[in-house]
Amino acid sequence: MRLRLTPRDDSYYEMFADSANNLVIGARLLAELIGDGGDRDAIGEKMRACEHAGDERTHAIMRRLNGRSATPFDREDIYKLASSLDDVMDAMDAAVDLIGLYRLERLPKGIIDQVEVLERAAELTAEAMPRLRTMKDLARYWIEINQLENQADQIYRRLLAHLFDGGYDALTVMKLKDVVEELEAAADAFEHVANTVETIAVKKS
Amino acid sequence: MRLRLTPRDDSYYEMFADSANNLVIGARLLAELIGDGGDRDAIGEKMRACEHAGDERTHAIMRRLNGRSATPFDREDIYKLASSLDDVMDAMDAAVDLIGLYRLERLPKGIIDQVEVLERAAELTAEAMPRLRTMKDLARYWIEINQLENQADQIYRRLLAHLFDGGYDALTVMKLKDVVEELEAAADAFEHVANTVETIAVKKS
Amino acid sequence: MRLRLTPRDDSYYEMFADSANNLVIGARLLAELIGDGGDRDAIGEKMRACEHAGDERTHAIMRRLNGRSATPFDREDIYKLASSLDDVMDAMDAAVDLIGLYRLERLPKGIIDQVEVLERAAELTAEAMPRLRTMKDLARYWIEINQLENQADQIYRRLLAHLFDGGYDALTVMKLKDVVEELEAAADAFEHVANTVETIAVKKS
Numbered sequence: 001m002r003l004r005l006t007p008r009d010d011s012y013y014e015m016f017a018d019s020a021n022n023l024v025i026g027a028r029l030l031a032e033l034i035g036d037g038g039d040r041d042a043i044g045e046k047m048r049a050c051e052h053a054g055d056e057r058t059h060a061i062m063r064r065l066n067g068r069s070a071t072p073f074d075r076e077d078i079y080k081l082a083s084s085l086d087d088v089m090d091a092m093d094a095a096v097d098l099i100g101l102y103r104l105e106r107l108p109k110g111i112i113d114q115v116e117v118l119e120r121a122a123e124l125t126a127e128a129m130p131r132l133r134t135m136k137d138l139a140r141y142w143i144e145i146n147q148l149e150n151q152a153d154q155i156y157r158r159l160l161a162h163l164f165d166g167g168y169d170a171l172t173v174m175k176l177k178d179v180v181e182e183l184e185a186a187a188d189a190f191e192h193v194a195n196t197v198e199t200i201a202v203k204k205s
Numbered sequence: 206m207r208l209r210l211t212p213r214d215d216s217y218y219e220m221f222a223d224s225a226n227n228l229v230i231g232a233r234l235l236a237e238l239i240g241d242g243g244d245r246d247a248i249g250e251k252m253r254a255c256e257h258a259g260d261e262r263t264h265a266i267m268r269r270l271n272g273r274s275a276t277p278f279d280r281e282d283i284y285k286l287a288s289s290l291d292d293v294m295d296a297m298d299a300a301v302d303l304i305g306l307y308r309l310e311r312l313p314k315g316i317i318d319q320v321e322v323l324e325r326a327a328e329l330t331a332e333a334m335p336r337l338r339t340m341k342d343l344a345r346y347w348i349e350i351n352q353l354e355n356q357a358d359q360i361y362r363r364l365l366a367h368l369f370d371g372g373y374d375a376l377t378v379m380k381l382k383d384v385v386e387e388l389e390a391a392a393d394a395f396e397h398v399a400n401t402v403e404t405i406a407v408k409k410s
Numbered sequence: 411m412r413l414r415l416t417p418r419d420d421s422y423y424e425m426f427a428d429s430a431n432n433l434v435i436g437a438r439l440l441a442e443l444i445g446d447g448g449d450r451d452a453i454g455e456k457m458r459a460c461e462h463a464g465d466e467r468t469h470a471i472m473r474r475l476n477g478r479s480a481t482p483f484d485r486e487d488i489y490k491l492a493s494s495l496d497d498v499m500d501a502m503d504a505a506v507d508l509i510g511l512y513r514l515e516r517l518p519k520g521i522i523d524q525v526e527v528l529e530r531a532a533e534l535t536a537e538a539m540p541r542l543r544t545m546k547d548l549a550r551y552w553i554e555i556n557q558l559e560n561q562a563d564q565i566y567r568r569l570l571a572h573l574f575d576g577g578y579d580a581l582t583v584m585k586l587k588d589v590v591e592e593l594e595a596a597a598d599a600f601e602h603v604a605n606t607v608e609t610i611a612v613k614k615s
Contacts, residue, residue: 066407101366161511170375170580174382177584202476271612306571375580379587 012061012072013133019057019085020126026050026092027122031115033096034107040100047096054089058082072132073200081200084192085125091186092118095179102175110159111176114183117152121145121190128197138201145194152187156180217266217277218338224262224290225331231255231297232327236320238301239312245305252301259294263287277337278405286405289397290330296391297323300384307380315364316381319388322357326350326395333402343406350399357392361385422471422482423543429467429495430536436460436502437532441525443506444517450510457506464499468492482542483610491610494602495535501596502528505589512585520569521586524593527562531555531600538607548611555604562597566590 029050033043061082065071071078099107128141159180163173234255238248266287270276276283304312333346364385368378439460443453471492475481481488509517538551569590573583 062404063407066404068408097362101362102369157507157511164512164581164585170584171369171378173581173584174375174378175369199472199476202473203478267609268612271609273613302567306567307574376574376583379580379583380574 012064012078013130015057015061015064016081016085016132017126017129019054019061019082020122020129022050022054022057023085023088023092023122024119024126026054026089027115027119030092030096031112031119033099034111034115044096044100047093051089051093054086058086074203077196077200077203080196081193084189084196087189088122088186088193091182091189095182095186098175098179098182102178104175104179107179108159108162108176110155110162111180111183113155114152114159114180114187117148117155118183118186118190121148121152121187124148125190125193132197132200135201135204138197142194142198145190149187149191152184156184156187217269217283218335220262220266220269221286221290221337222331222334224259224266224287225327225334227255227259227262228290228293228297228327229324229331231259231294232320232324235297235301236324238304239316239320249301249305252298256294256298259291263291279408282401282405282408285401286398289394289401292394292397293327293391296387296394300387300391303380303384303387307383309380309384312384313364313367313381315360315367316385316388318360319357319364319385319392322353322360323388323391323395326353326357326392329353330395330398337402337405340406340409343402347399347403350395354392354396357389361389361392422474422488423540425467425471425474426491426495426542427536427539429464429471429492430532430539432460432464432467433495433498433502433532434529434536436464436499437525437529440502440506441522441529443509444521444525454506454510457503461499461503464496468496484613487606487610487613490606491603494599494606497599498532498596498603501592501599505592505596508585508589508592512588514585514589517589518569518572518586520565520572521590521593523565524562524569524590524597527558527565528593528596528600531558531562531597534558535600535603542607542610545611545614548607552604552608555600559597559601562594566594566597 026047029043029047032038033040033047061078065075065078065082098104124141124144128138131137131141160177163176163180168176231252234248234252237243238245238252266283270280270283270287303309329346329349333343336342336346365382368381368385373381436457439453439457442448443450443457471488475485475488475492508514534551534554538548541547541551570587573586573590578586
């Protein structure tokens with residue numbers, strides 16, 4: 001039998017893993033929406049449910065954090081990790097929302113590339129969160145996320161140039177730019193998650 | 206006779222109440238501006254004075270916070286509360302400023318709805334700040350602010366859709382979108398104020 | 411012989427000075443780019459190198475901060491100072507990047523004024539950083555930066571009005587507005603640097 005000396009702290013790991021798993025679901029819904037053009041309303045509703053579930057998880061982490069019981073990492077790092085995971089979801093949800101709100105039918109190919117990067121980043125993040133418990137094997141996670149973010153940046157810049165290349169009227173450019181910027185914000189937020197994991201790992205080392 | 210053991214801390218409550226009362230004034234100026242079309246220049250000047258007064262209050266709170274005397278709540282929460290109150294004022298001031306700068310004459314009806322929500326949020330916030338002293342009766346405040354923020358979100362989304370609905374040329378859409386986004390930022394900042402109050406209350410409970 | 415009792419902390423001063431000197435280089439590259447129209451590709455490449463150098467410095471500061479050795483100021487203030495210096499560089503780099511990406515040939519005169527303010531702010535900041543060691547003569551630095559930021563705000567607002575004054579088509583307005591907003595963000599970040607220096611000085615006094 002293994003004695004748990006700090007049973008209450010353990011659940012932080014589970015809450016972070018949960019939050020990240022929820023991002024995998026969100027990223028897949030996003031891919032579905034911009035992919036073969038499934039039922040947009042149904043996907044939009046699932047995304048909203050996904051975002052609410054994410055909110056619940058974030059609040060649960062914050063509540064526990066305010067409860068002042070012992071924490072496995074510095075409180076400020078737990079706060080940052082939870083906030084950044086939440087930021088990813090908010091940005092992906094906003095992108096889905098805007099695509100519906102603006103009734104965007106034809107999306108430029110580059111947006112599919114953006115979303116593929118987000119899907120991969122979500123999977124890597126979900127795989128990494130449980131490793132916070134042992135602190136093993138995390139470096140390759142944050143290195144890969146940084147590479148993905150660089151890739152996302154390239155795609156984003158190409159998309160911006162493409163939007164202004166004369167193929168779209170000004171109002172359409174404004175709409176697409178809003179969507180593209182939310183997706184870029186999601187990629188940035190994945191990097192913030194990885195940076196915080198790196199900070200936590202460095203402090204523990 | 207009641208002895209005050211920590212007399213210097215008390216003024217935090219007054220400074221926060223002061224800051225929030227200033228937001229009520231700002232929200233009313235905003236309502237006046239977009240309402241019956243009073244003297245725009247005069248209102249703009251009053252708004253600037255209001256924003257400066259808010260800045261003074263924020264700096265006073267920060268100065269006291271840096272002074273390292275005892276604080277009634279966690280320093281980081283005082284910092285967040287003061288910053289978020291300041292963010293509300295900055296966003297409302299920016300909206301007024303842009304309306305003047307862009308010489309926007311005809312504003313869509315939805316903007317009036319946005320500002321009504323801000324007025325109500327400012328009043329609720331100003332009523333709640335003095336209750337930080339006793340920590341009583343704060344839950345209904347943050348619940349109502351969260352409801353107002355949801356309402357603000359709905360209005361904001363409807364406005365965005367309306368702006369792109371074909372009734373405006375691209376340059377006007379850009380101008381109105383800037384204003385509408387500042388007002389949405391003000392509503393978000395009111396929610397941050399309420400979230401920080403909730404954090405403070407949870408820690409004290 | 412002078413004994414150094416806290417030899418490890420000293421390098422924070424050097425790292426901050428280094429970071430600020432790097433901003434002087436960045437601001438000059440920006441001025442060169444929008445000035446007489448030198449070789450844009452070459453300047454863009456130098457700017458990217460400058461931004462990478464800035465990133466290295468920021469990471470070095472963060473690594474040391476996470477190492478938990480004693481710090482000359484509050485950790486949170488060191489964090490804020492390093493982040494704000496980094497924000498300045500990111501915004502200036504983004505402006506250069508967008509000018510290239512959008513192939514903007516003709517830039518409005520106001521942008522030159524914006525960049526002149528940034529150059530001056532960078533020089534003042536680079537001169538001030540070494541004075542963190544003695545804490546002497548810092549007030550006039552943050553006062554001057556605040557004045558410069560006010561000036562930057564005026565220029566920014568005039569530029570916005572100019573962009574919408576009918577001389578540009580909607581797509582060009584969108585492009586120029588993105589550039590102008592990055593330059594305004596750089597001026598704001600210089601003010602955040604100065605505010606943090608003020609906080610540090612107040613705490614030490």
